[in-house]
Amino acid sequence: MNTAAPIADFRRYPMISALTAVQTLADRVSVQWADGRTSPFHHPWLRDNCPCAKCVYSVTREQVLEIVDVPEDLLPRATRVDSDGCLHIDWQDGHVSRFDPGWLRAHAYDDASRAERRAAKPQSRLWDSQLQLPVFEYQALMDDSQALLQWLLALRDIGLSQVRGVPTEPGSLTSIAKRISFIRESNFGVLFNVQSRADADSNAYTAFNLPLHSDLPTRELQPGLQFLHCLVNEAQGGESIFVDGFAIAHALRQEDPEAFRALCEIPVEFRNKDRHSDYRFQAPIIALDASGQVAEIRMANFLRGPFDASVEQMPDLYRAYRRFMAMTREPRFRLIQRLEPGELWCFDNRRTLHARNAFDPTSGARHFQGCYVDRDELLSRILVLQR
Structure with a gap:
């Protein structure tokens, strides 16, 4: 299945695995996936990629937030997996961010997720004189x-x-x-x-x-x-x-x-x-x-x-x-x-x-x-x- 596209993109992202738990640490949020993977997301990364209508213009799907306008020491006040399976973050300054699990998994930067993305990238198919010409x-x-x-x-x-x-x-x-x-x-x-x-x-x-x-x-x-x-x-x-x-x-x-x-x-x-x-x-x-x-x-x-x-x-x-x-x-x-x-x-x-x-x-x-x-x-x- 595909999850609903976040405002930040025109694409739809497959629901590879559901979010099951979230833990707030000193400098990051750590999420647990149903398939056993753990993905850390640093606080600045999460705030920088908030897809809400205040941070991303819904017509162009382009970011209007600039991270320099966010306090450098901004921390989450509360985090949870909401009833729709999304990562929900209440920030200390009152801002709210909500991340679709399909989008979040597609952009996770733990070692396993990055390796998956590298492996999924298109690969050049080398050829020689025996090429079956397309x-x-x-x-x-x-x-x-x-x-x-x-x-x-x-x-x-x-x-x-x-x-x-x-x-x-x-x-x-x-x-x-x-x-x-x-x-x-x-x-x-x-x-x-x-x-x-x-x-x-x-x-x-x-x-x-x-x-x-x-x-x-x-x-x-x-x-x-x-x-x-x-x-x-x-x-x-x-x-x-x-x-x-x-x-x-x-x-x-x-x-x-x-x-x-x-x-x-x-x-x-x-x-x-x-x-x-x-x-x-x-x-x-x-x-x-x-x-x-x-x-x-x-x-x-x-x-x-x-x-x-x-x-x-x-x-x-x-x-x-x-x-x-x-x-x-x-x-x-x-x-x-x-x-x-x-x-x-x-x-x-x-x-x-x-x-x-x-x-x-x-x-x-x-x-x-x-x-x-x-x-x-x-x-x-x-x-x-x-x-």
Whole structure:
């Protein structure tokens, strides 16, 4: 069962276990759950998270209380489990707080509860050349919220997908991208046309082989999702190549931890310059999250500036960089497939490195359209669909 949603959130929280007892201690309140778990909650934490209408605006569900306005030595005057099974606290200053047991259990910070939350977090599913590519149908994604959710979960967990049955009229990409959220504009436009042209301001707009890379590593925040939609593909060559950057980073961590550490710690500058713009950003090739897991790969050799590291670090950086690039060329990691008209790739640009074989522009027309949607929008849409 789900308990009633507290004012503090739009979600509903499952009733994992009922509250059976509460004890007030000098600096905290200790609650006992029916399944035997004990969870301590410090007094400032409880007062800070009071979900009542005086502390949280019921329309926006955003907090209006600031903890600095509460006496630092505020203590409960009385605590109990009320008739609805909620934790009820009467504070010494006359304020009353009431905590739903589902919400309280979901936010408990005893060791067991925190470990449960860590274990329940989505995990990246690493892949290699044997990936069973997740494929989805355009019309189902446009019409069915459950199909849409399954697509977004695949993007979140695997970082690569294909959609088929997409209309081939220019601009059709906009509709499916907006099923997730708004499109992120860049200096290449809202939608960008991937075609060979004489006045190219990027190697992507040539017929050259395009090595494995992430798009816009020159930005403080690389785009999260990238869409590439095939409108016409009559040219010989031009196959798409993908590798899971997270899988390569994981293998590097296991096989060469010193190289892995160098790519996590030594920043590299990336530059994107043309006649009208000049973008530059410096960051390590591999970024870790707060728990030490790989969260981002930043790589585009054709946009890289000269290394700027200490005399001691320079040999380590070059060795690590060469090793990472060599691993992206290993057949065990590479997925290669030609995109046909009416198909599109959608992938996590901060995880999945993509490339293109050279093609012969004299052998036929080739026209792709692309766009970006930030990863935050993907994660937000998933949560809204799930609730």
